[in-house]
Amino acid sequence: MTESINPLYNTEAMKHSLRTTIVDNTACGGQWNRLEIEAPEIAAAAGPGAFVQVRAWTGISPLLRRPFSIAGTCGDSLIILVKKVGTGTRIITALDVGAEIEITGPLGTNFSCPGPEQSVFLVAGGVGIAPLRFFIERNPDADCTLFFGARDSSELAVLDDELFENINLKLTTEDGSAGVKGLVTALLAEEMEKSDSAIVLTCGPAPMMKAVAELAAMCDFRCEVSMETYMCCGIGACMGCVVPAAGDASGYLHACTDGPVMDSTMIDWSRIK
Numbered sequence: 667m668t669e670s671i672n673p674l675y676n677t678e679a680m681k682h683s684l685r686t687t688i689v690d691n692t693a694c695g696g697q698w699n700r701l702e703i704e705a706p707e708i709a710a711a712a713g714p715g716a717f718v719q720v721r722a723w724t725g726i727s728p729l730l731r732r733p734f735s736i737a738g739t740c741g742d743s744l745i746i747l748v749k750k751v752g753t754g755t756r757i758i759t760a761l762d763v764g765a766e767i768e769i770t771g772p773l774g775t776n777f778s779c780p781g782p783e784q785s786v787f788l789v790a791g792g793v794g795i796a797p798l799r800f801f802i803e804r805n806p807d808a809d810c811t812l813f814f815g816a817r818d819s820s821e822l823a824v825l826d827d828e829l830f831e832n833i834n835l836k837l838t839t840e841d842g843s844a845g846v847k848g849l850v851t852a853l854l855a856e857e858m859e860k861s862d863s864a865i866v867l868t869c870g871p872a873p874m875m876k877a878v879a880e881l882a883a884m885c886d887f888r889c890e891v892s893m894e895t896y897m898c899c900g901i902g903a904c905m906g907c908v909v910p911a912a913g914d915a916s917g918y919l920h921a922c923t924d925g926p927v928m929d930s931t932m933i934d935w936s937r938i939k
Contacts, residue, residue: 682707683770688761689743695823697750699759706742708771714801715892715927718744718771719900722761728754733897735796735869735926736772738803738829744769747796747824773900775927777801777867777890780808784865787887788812789854789878791870795824797892797927798869802829811836811857815850815874819843851877858885869894872938879930889930897922910937 682705690702708718719731732754738745750756761767777797780786786808788798795814802810811834816822818841825835836853837845846853851874858864858881868878869892882889898906900922908918909925912934919925919932 682711682772683768684708685766685768688763688765688767691759691761691763693759694747694826696820698824699748699750700737701746701748701758701761702740702743703746703767703769704742705744705769708736708769709739709742709744712736712739712744712772712800713776714804715776715797716772716774717797717897717900717922717926718746718769718773719897720746720758720770721768722758722765723754728757730898731768731770731900732758733900733922735793735800735892737796737799739800745800747793747799749793770900773897774922775925777892777927778865780805780865783809785861785863786810787854787857787861787864787866789815789850789866789868789870789874791815791850791874792817792821794868794870794874794892794894796869798867799827799829801867802833810834813850813854813857814838815840815870816844817841849877850874851881854878855881858882858887861885861887863887866890868892875930876935876938879933879935882930890927891930891933892926893921893928893933895921895926897926910934 686704692700717733717735721731734746737747790798813836815838838850866882866889868875875891895907898904902920902923907921911917911919
């Protein structure tokens with residue numbers, strides 16, 4: 667059962683704040699877990715690119731909720747992909763089915779829907795696969811090619827998902843243990859040279875997305891990026907997720923409210939580290 671709770675801030679953007687339960691928690695291999703969380707209101711309102719804030723502990727340590735891109739829906743449940751990298755994610759991945767969890771969302775912006783017969787290049791690095799998985803789920807008839815870059819073959823466990831079975835998939839690993847050795851942007855560049863037009867959607871490390879945005883600009887392709895910044899509050903109040911805005915030497919965008927999905931031309935990539 668889900669139960670509404672008082673949100674951290676009184677804002678319309680956080681109206682779906684639930685105390686609910688884990689429906690499924692499956693280890694995917696490597697450091698990945700796939701969680702299904704009962705959240706009918708959020709599942710109904712969510713779109714590819716949106717995120718949720720999760721809290722699965724009592725007390726003040728860890729202090730802040732953890733943000734996760736929504737990776738899909740399953741009936742009334744929400745799917746998130748969690749990679750164990752710190753205290754918060756280790757607590758979440760260790761939860762048993764039926765455990766209580768607090769979740770707030772959906773927050774942020776969504777990827778655009780592709781036009782009829784429009785090719786879509788999806789470019790993911792590491793945990794950036796989550797919102798692109800949701801895009802594939804919601805656009806089953808789209809002409810999608812997924813470019814996935816990883817450090818090594820252990821990070822490919824997250825692709826063991828029937829949703830990716832009928833997708834044109836191109837893999838790279840930095841150490842050459844699977845797919846093509848090298849950076850995913852090299853494969854993307856090859857495919858973009860063959861294409862007259864496509865929309866490029868990307869999520870992953872900032873250097874990868876910067877390179878993707880530059881390639882898209884060179885080819886005059888529309889590019890949307892889902893920024894991976896640490897979104898502490900989720901409502902644009904804390905300034906923890908700011909992104910330098912293009913055309914304004916001192917201006918910033920909030921990844922949690924102006925994004926996380928933004929047109930790549932909105933961002934001053936020269937100020938992205």
